[in-house]
Amino acid sequence: MDAPDIPSFSNLGAGSGRFVGRDEDLRRAVESVGDSVTPRKILLIGGVAGIGKTEFARRLARELAHRLGREAPDLVFACIRFAGAGEDELRTLLADLLRSRKVDEKELPSSLGARSGRWRAEVAGRLVVLLLDNVIQVGQVGPFLPADSDHVVLITSRKRLSGLKVDWPVDPLPLEALPPPAAEALIRQIAGRELDDERDRDEVAACADLAAFCAYHPLAIKIAVLGLRDTPVTLAERLADLREESSIVHALGEVDEGEISVAKTFARSYEELRPQLRVLLQRLAVAPVPAIGPGAAAALMDAGVRETRRQLDALTEEGLIEGDGAEYRLHDLVRQFARSLAERGDTTGHDAAVERLLAYYHRIATQTDAILTRQPYRIELDAPASPVPAPFADAFAGVAWARDHLDELRACAEHAHRDDSDRGRRWTIRFGLALAGLLRNEGQWTASHELQTRAIAAAEALALPLAAGYARHERGQLNRLLDRLDEATDDLLRAQELFRGATGEAAELGAAHVLNTLAVVLDRQRRREEAAATFRAALAAYERLDDRRGRANVWQDLGMFDFFASPPDYAGAAGQLARALALYQEAGPPLGEAHAHINLARTMRRLGLDGEAAEHLEAAQAIYGRLGNRLGRATLLRELGSIAPDPQRKLEALTDALRLSRELKDRSGEAAALIELGVVHGASGRPRTAEENLRHAYRILHDARITRDLQRPVDELRRLGIEPGADPGQGPAGDAGVELSRG
Known part of the structure; x- marks a missing residue:
């Protein structure tokens, strides 16, 4: 939108002339005020430091003054920019406002309250558009608000200013990072580059990469391409220079164009924090997860959940993180800034914090796996205990929690994979196996296949044959689901070798799992006689181990073996599935019980017993509903x-x-x-x-x-x-x- 002339007076300044990517935000803000000549509106424009709040507020103020001024020619417009929060500054700013209203110097009241009252009297009965820029305390706002006049007040702040909502109706208007196309357009505009998508493919790609490197943050972009206009330096060359540093904050930390500095912008907010909040911000920055809840943050801090939630809310109030009480996030640039601080200090405490965080998520993953997986693994990798209890009441709620936080669980697995040490390899195995059931039942077979491949490599590097065997068995199951039957067979036979070369109950259990899965694969390959013999061997192995869940799995698979026979033996299938159901109801898991109900329903329908089929479907539906299982x-x-x-x-x-x-x-x-x-x-x-x-x-x-x-x-x-x-x-x-x- 074009910026029209401002009626009455203004100390807005000319603006940067670079307003890209905010048209939709501007449209929504203008529409929220409407064309009424009697508006009563307070908009709080928030966002991380450097996101462009001031420039946006200036554009919005101009647009509103232009639109409302057509119906209210005596409209009063004022812009106040705060530098601090003291009473002396408030008195000085109110004096400036009164002078702009032609109040004689001798008539200026001396106290803050009196000056505020005189300001309200001066604008009484007139429409006021007021911009309060860079507010850092709620107390700065009240003295400037018109009392009985119609008004639109725009407030910019890097803080949430939650207390404002106690006394006034405030509409929040948070500004996010620029959309990628807008960020790229801003780069082209500042650098003075007109790029053709076909002719300048390399530079177009570099522009996109540069926008991403700057986290689509307007201030970072401005600094990154500052000085490129009318120079032969390409965007690709500028990006290569910046990438020599570990982050955009490092790369631009020394660039200071007046008040423009990424590091200084965030440092102002950081320096105002209490010591414990500084520690929390640094630990959030080194945490390998995209978002974090109070329980996980408590594990980072080795503190109580309630105390940590209060600290998270304090950081949210300061505008350094975003959160709603259940989940909190850092903007990419804030994360990089805080991580750079963490890396410059003693990292021992942060390393221990991440270890506690991994233990927290691993505990949840293993609890979830216990309720989902048909064939649990029994190997000890000395996983550290989590100091914080799981954030859910029962196992079913745990499955829902794990599904909702799957991105965080997978991020932990990725972090472990990037750690090329024995500690990292152990975490790679732990998360690979613990996430197997959840990923398999969510249909994320390719993702889990990659985790198992990594777990196999880690187990082989650590000379842990049981771990390698269980990971190979899981990858064999995934290859079966992905219809890679030959690869499934190879993985299962290799796992069988590993288990047979080891001793103990865990090895015997792994070997039984392999026999059961291998029989299913042989059946899929139409090698029915071999499949039948392998099923019998698996059943005998589970009976020796007195493993009821394992026996239930075999009976269920034997039931479907008869179901898909040629000709089908539905009566035989019904008997086998009934035995499986009884064992699942005794030993679990609930998902196995639900699958047995489904397969019995299919069988009963083929036998013409629709009433019994409906009962089994109803039972399965109840379990799938509690588990939220989409595959089922x-x-x-x-x-x-x-x-x-x-x-x-x-x-x-x-x-x-x-x-x-x-x-x-x-x-x-x-x-x-x-x-x-x-x-x-x-x-x-x-x-x-x-x-x-x-x-x-x-x-x-x-x-x-x-x-x-x-x-x-x-x-x-x-x-x-x-x-x-x-x-x-x-x-x-x-x-x-x-x-x-x-x-």
Whole structure:
């Protein structure tokens, strides 16, 4: 928006002329005030130091004065910039305001209260647009607020000024880092570069990288490209120079153009903190997580959760972190600034703090894994105990917490991987195994595959065969889910060698896990006799170990082995699954119990026992709901869609199942949903859509080498009177997901 002339008087200054990327913020702010000639509005413009609050407020003030001044020609405009917070400064600023209103020097009151009262009397009955810039205390605001006049007051502050809301209705307007395109535009504008996306590809890429290096922060960008206009220095060369330092704060720390300095800007806020808050800020900066809750921060500080939350709120009030009481974040530049301080001092305390933080998150991950995983690992890596209790009441709440904080858990695993020491390798193994169940059940198979690969390398470097065996077994499971059956077999056979070369119960348990998973893979490879023998060996191993959860797993897999037999043995499957369910109900985990209910529902439906199928689905739904398990919910929706009496409800459930399977990249689940959709469309008189769904399902199964289900779409095509042809995957074109809308 253009900046119009200001009615009445102004001490705004000319502005920088570089206002990029804030048009949407400006539009929303103007709309919040509206065109009323009787507004009563206080806007608190906040954000990290250097984010551009003052420039934004000046532009907004000009725009509001222009718009409101058309209806209120006697509008009064004033801009106050605070340098401190003392009473003498407030008295001086009020005196300046009164002089601007032509109040004679002899008539200026002496006290702060009297001057404030005279200011209010001078503007009584007139519309006032007031900008209070760089407020650092709530007490600075009151003396300048009009009493009975209509007004728009813009306040800028790097602090939250929560106390303002106690006495006045305040609308917060936080400014965030610039969007990447706006940050790049600002670089081009300041540096005077007109870049063509095709001709100047290297410089365009350097511009994007430079914006990211500056964390999209306006002040950092301004300093980074200062002096480039009318010089031959390229953006790529400037970026290379800056990257010689470890961070933008280091790189620009010595650049000081008047008051422009990244380090000095943050240092002012830092120096005002109490010593304990300085320590907390530094430890938040070295913490390897993108966001942090009070419990994790308490682990960093080795302090109580309640005390730490008060300190976090104090940092939030100072504008150095952002938070809502449950989660707190640092702006990238504040993190870099505080980390540079931490690295210059004694790092021993910070290293110990990070170790406590990793222990906190690892404890939560292991608790979550215990409720999710079918095949727990039993190896001791001497994980340090967390000094802070988990932030949830029960195991089910723990799963929800871990899912909501998965980014933090994975960030801990990444931090461990970057630590090329034996300590880092041990944490790599711990997090790889502890996150296995959660990532597997969230459908993040590729991410978990990478963690297991790292855990294998770390275990081999530390000569820990049991850890390597468990990580290889988990990677074998993931390869099975990713339809890499040959790779799954290789991993499982290697894990079997490792377990057989070790002694003790943990090795025997690992070997039993391998037999069970290997049998499932052999079944997928249509090596049914070998699969049956391997299932029996796994069952015998679990019986020797008196492991009820392991036996439940085998019975469940044997049930599905019979379910997918040719011809199917549904009665046999029902018996095996019932035994699995009973054991899961005794020994856990709840997820195994839910899967058993689902598989029993599928089996009962094939046996014509729809009532019993519905009961099992209801039981599964309750457990999946408590766990928030999306993979299980997709399976549940497929079964609900299959038995729903109403065709529309069938389509809705199956469409949701298809969407979830695609989100989770579960190819087998996607194909199963498409087959059921094909059946529903065929029964509803839509053979064209049914054919597309079934052929699409065949293509998925064929490409993923899921041979045990490959015949089903062929059979369903024939039931529709459609000849599958030599390649049932070929046929009508079109995306099945689009065709669903025809239903």
